[in-house]
Amino acid sequence: MGTGYVFRCKDCGKEYGMSFGLGFGYSDECQKLRQAALSGELGDEWRRIMSENEYYIIKAENYLYYCRNCGRWEFGPKLSIYAPKDLEDLLEQQRGDKTVREWGYDPWGLMSKEDYKLIRRYRHVCPECKKAMKQYGEHDWESFHKLHLKCPDCNGELAFDESTGIMWD
Numbered sequence: 583m584g585t586g587y588v589f590r591c592k593d594c595g596k597e598y599g600m601s602f603g604l605g606f607g608y609s610d611e612c613q614k615l616r617q618a619a620l621s622g623e624l625g626d627e628w629r630r631i632m633s634e635n636e637y638y639i640i641k642a643e644n645y646l647y648y649c650r651n652c653g654r655w656e657f658g659p660k661l662s663i664y665a666p667k668d669l670e671d672l673l674e675q676q677r678g679d680k681t682v683r684e685w686g687y688d689p690w691g692l693m694s695k696e697d698y699k700l701i702r703r704y705r706h707v708c709p710e711c712k713k714a715m716k717q718y719g720e721h722d723w724e725s726f727h728k729l730h731l732k733c734p735d736c737n738g739e740l741a742f743d744e745s746t747g748i749m750w751d
Contacts, residue, residue: 586602587743588743589731591740597743601644603644612641612691635669637672640662642659644659645718646717648716648718651708654711667696
């Protein structure tokens with residue numbers, strides 16, 4: 583399931599889409615992030631941690647990250663790492679016509695949240711001023727709607743385009 587919003591710059595007209603949630607593509611995104619971590623794209627620490635256990639999962643849900651210091655914003659996955667609470671139990675759980683063991687990974691990913699625990703939180707840091715960025719999810723609409731986001735291209739004010747809000751599966 584998910585919700586999408588479009589913001590349009592009042593000055594240059596450029597549009598920025600934000601799709602919270604991944605729907606049926608969630609498992610695929612978790613696997614892509616796992617591969618990115620193992621290849622070092624997410625840093626040495628994430629590569630090391632993810633190589634410890636093939637059933638660790640990186641949270642792929644998208645969030646808005648906003649720097650309260652300089653106003654920079656980014657949109658992307660959470661990137662925190664989760665481990666099975668009970669690996670042996672998880673391996674025997676049925677996921678469609680196979681068990682997790684037979685799949686070789688959990689195709690439901692963190693959609694089965696009760697089976698996982700957070701082991702490392704990814705700290706999103708502003709690339710401009712190096713301060714921590716605040717996270718806003720799809721249910722934080724009232725909060726992030728008031729942020730007065732700026733266009734990365736021209737620094738104009740972004741306005742929510744009310745005609746473009748979407749929801750899926």
